Amino acid sequence: MYLKNWLFVLAVAAVSFGQISCDNRKQGESAKATASGKMPKITFEEKGIYDFGTLTEGDTVEHTFKFVNTGEFPLIINNITASCGCTTPEWPREPIAPGQTSSIRVRFNSRGKSGEQNKTVTIFANTDPSMTDLQFKALVNPKADSTQKS
Template identity: 50%
Template structure:
């Protein structure tokens, strides 16, 4: 009789613990995630500038919207190369507001296929997003040396 009571007690406690631990945590994390700022690109995360001559400068503006419930703060933006410089808003972007990141690529001393990655660090989940500029740079012909 004691064994049957012990088994029933153990099963009751186990069932109660399993029911309590699962659903509340999932709902809490879902609520927290939905309140975070969300950087949503309006166009694309990649821009193909086609084929250009070495030395030309390419500029592109990536437009985005904050689809979250709290202000979006762009903490920092880095690029994979010193030839690519980003400009971004320093003030918070409110919920449902739009803004943009302007990127400038200088192809001086670059030739061949180019892919430049721009990493956007913000108060979002995940904490960063990536943008890309891609295209082909045709080398400038070198002047022939005189003998």
């Protein structure tokens, strides 16, 4: 009889522990969803692909992409990479507070380029998702004395 009581207590304890584990998992998932909703968010004023229009080979142009941190925590841009060496991004190195506006300047050098150019700048930040792409395009006409094509 003593053994049956002991097994019963052990079974109840195991079921209770399992319930607590499930509750902890649910609480963890709930906390993650709540935190994800508050993560920094980079929201750009412009949508879509920025068009520099028609350029002559060798022209250097730049555009400033303005954004707002629409999250609830400071936004930190860790790095920005460009799809080609002809593109140079400049970004704020300090955290951007919630609600604060800032910008990323992108410079495109069309030297050695011709035809339709489609470029991507990838932003790595403490956002969800952690990568955000900016895209631009340009139509590069060759110089009158240029015989090179790329």
